[in-house]
Amino acid sequence: MSAGRDMYRQQILDHYKNPRNYGELDDPTFSHVGENPLCGDEIRVEVKLDEDDETIEYAAFTGDGCAISQASASMLTDELRGLTLKELAALDREDVTDLLGVDVSPMRVKCAVLSEKVAQDGAAIYEGEKEVDVTKTE
């Protein structure tokens, strides 16, 4: 009876029930949305860059969906503060699951990485490296 309950360890439930950085920014440098069709998760990530146009001053999110997607968005936006866009681009699946501190089952990884992919796509669009309408994890 471990993996599943484990997946919802106190920290995740805490972020789910009390999301950090939830809301819209007044003056985001960029913002982007994504969906995970599996759970119907929707996430918008907004990022405000420092004057160096490279370092993340702060990040926020809005959205709706399962605990895994919402908690990981909450944790990720905390984590993004102070990162450079390069560092953001270098984040991978493991960085997110490390943040969550649990083993996410293969089917639910899509929930966990949604906010990360949204943030990365948002940055890539901002930097003109990519064209994406809505980011999808599936």
Next chain:
Amino acid sequence: MSAGRDMYRQQILDHYKNPRNYGELDDPTFSHVGENPLCGDEIRVEVKLDEDDETIEYAAFTGDGCAISQASASMLTDELRGLTLKELAALDREDVTDLLGVDVSPMRVKCAVLSEKVAQDGAAIYEGEKEVDVTKTE
């Protein structure tokens, strides 16, 4: 090594190589054709009735196909002589395989009964009981 060779016992091979009643009648009372798509067999049966318009005076066939279909047409046309149309209509699958004197494998029964079905359909059409274009066994 029985069933198959058995199916081609001397009598069948004899009828196949030297078909009886092969050819067209000058004045058939009725004639009808049929096909068996399995082996591409084609049979035309022609029947001449006695003056009673009921008893078969003689029957003949033409056609093309596998040994089973051609031999059984040869034997059947022999057998038909003297039968009434009622008796023809009453013939069934077993009567034909009895004629052949062998066990016909389930897949090949369609070959064996083709001429019988053609004769029966021909009679039924003649008597106005049925409308069939080309008889098929499959």
Next chain:
Amino acid sequence: MSTQASEPLDVERIRRDFPILGREVGAGDRLIYLDNAATSQTPDPVIDAVSEYYRGYNSNVHRGIHHLSEEASIAYEEAHDRLAEFVGASGGREELVFTKNTTEALNLVAHAWGLRELGPGDNVVMTEMEHHSSLVTWQQIAKRTGAEVRYVRVDGDGHLDTDHARELVDEDTEMVSTVHVSNVLGTMTPVAELAGLAHEHGSHIFVDGAQAVPHRPVDVEELGVDFYAFSGHKMCGPTGIGCLYGRADLLAAMEPFMYGGGMVRKVTFEETTWNDVPWKFEAGTPLIAEGIALAEAADYLEDVGLDSIDRHEHELTEYAMGRLEEFDDLEIYGPPRGEERTGVVSFNLENVHAHDLASIMNDHAVAIRPGDHCTQPLHDSMGITASARASFYLYNTKAEVDALIEAIDDARQLFA
């Protein structure tokens, strides 16, 4: 419902036929499988029918002369008769086509009949609780032909609004397509009544019986329907096979759907004529092992008794709903307890996303399904994006329902 007396099931004996039910999942709990509306489990006789085919008489069918082909052909062809009989189709194989699933059966009719028969001004009437397999199919075929689609309302308790059906079906209705049993709400639609309504207006009726045939006796002639479809993998059969029943005269008159070997009679470089039903609709090497194993599944279900299965599921569902009602923060969809209802129970726990709920259930070795269950429009109209669904079958027990309840309670506490 059938009037035949039904014996209570000997569930412990039945469970021994299903090897997977002895399986442990996750941390070592025995599997509690409550995802039967998605796919049912497979009893030994059906698994064995597949192995015996491959070990004993695997061969291409129809035209073969050799022993293996003869055995395979006879078994495969007779499987059609067996399934026809299973749903009360007196025409045998001339009314029963094997498809790969219910979805292909719907597409077969929608393409072979619908693309040719529908046009601007015509309409197809469905229900709001259609599965995507019919909803999307008729919607798209209607778009391609210029026909209109209409949806019969489902009320707050999951009942089909038959007054609304009477408003929607008119002289331009060419097809009424309805589920027999909703895979979300457990509702049974009044199929015989809808068939009457369709026929009064010169329309055909297609019934999606994917959730009905596995669970209760179905007689397509008693229901008076034109087409009826169901899937093997939901009725103790293998994956990759389903059935389309069609009235003999309709199937005989229809053009084929797919083209290829086996469905033809005479082929030239210029043109082609068709084989008889059902072969006309089974292009290419057919689903041989699957069809034979499905006939075995039909035997298995009839040996157990469809009436008994129906009754067993009814009791489990009543019990489950009673226990679910103990939670005041849990909403159950579909007809209330006590009404006619099949063994499908969908619900949501306040504040817990259905997928989170399912993950926690899985932790308890309880397999349920979260999501929209291929009924997005129905979920939209219920104002939800997902629901959790438990669905029962002949091998489930009250103890398993208790485990379900316990797991839900665990999720509630976790998210409290």
Next chain:
Amino acid sequence: MSTQASEPLDVERIRRDFPILGREVGAGDRLIYLDNAATSQTPDPVIDAVSEYYRGYNSNVHRGIHHLSEEASIAYEEAHDRLAEFVGASGGREELVFTKNTTEALNLVAHAWGLRELGPGDNVVMTEMEHHSSLVTWQQIAKRTGAEVRYVRVDGDGHLDTDHARELVDEDTEMVSTVHVSNVLGTMTPVAELAGLAHEHGSHIFVDGAQAVPHRPVDVEELGVDFYAFSGHKMCGPTGIGCLYGRADLLAAMEPFMYGGGMVRKVTFEETTWNDVPWKFEAGTPLIAEGIALAEAADYLEDVGLDSIDRHEHELTEYAMGRLEEFDDLEIYGPPRGEERTGVVSFNLENVHAHDLASIMNDHAVAIRPGDHCTQPLHDSMGITASARASFYLYNTKAEVDALIEAIDDARQLFA
């Protein structure tokens, strides 16, 4: 042909993997199975993969959260990648759709692409030796769209007349559809050359590889084709499954074929958007056990070695043709001995109908196939209605060829 060194097969060891080969038929002779072009036999690992699925993790896929569904989903999805790799498609599952057989793969493209893209003035170029699965399909889709069909000539020795192909393919050609290996003549068509020809004229090319993939290494990218199809039941896999390879950009741009659950993204009562490839083309509950078992068959064949299988069949075929040439009243169709040729040998014995011949062979426990082999127009143009076909695979032996010859001789004597 591959340049890789190929090991000779250890046929006795291989035969132990195929339980059916130990079977006796008829009066008690051991089965001699030479009907492999119709359907191949199934080795234990593939049969076991099916049972293990049903006993261990049978479940519906894609959207399930519980353990069984997770295991089934991963295995099923990865099976796509495995089969893509098997035919050299670097795009993995984005280029590999599971269908129920080669025939459905052809129908998928002919309906989803052909019905929309073809019109009056366009043409589809095929060969005279097409199997009904492509011949009838493109013929009928052309009829429905007003397009024209053209057939590249096959000469008396079974070679494709490539000069004629160059005459037929023009700027109005939208699709060239060809067999890779003829299931009657054993001819290999020059696929890479035809692909070049098609592309020069802005046409697509579809290759029916049903008789190629089971028997030799195939690399769709080296061949440069757009679509490529094959069947599981001819390559040691189960019935009910086939594959469609399609170039990623083509499949991504194509509309779906069938509609239903799993192939959608967003569904409303009014409209629907599609899921990604391959799921867009796999409507309904897919061929789960079949797909997983097919991946196992691919593993099996690669473990044995496709080059070695090719070489083994080549040797058997040369030997068989040599022995058949001993009969001066026997005509063999297709390229002469010594030329490139696969393990399919079709022939007729003077004065003995192919079906009679097959019946007598069956008496000797030798399973061959008589008939038109789903190539009626080819048979018509050869001036025959049927032929007898022996076809070899990895488990066949020279002793079995000898038994074939002996049985033919018996038939000759019987009919002399």
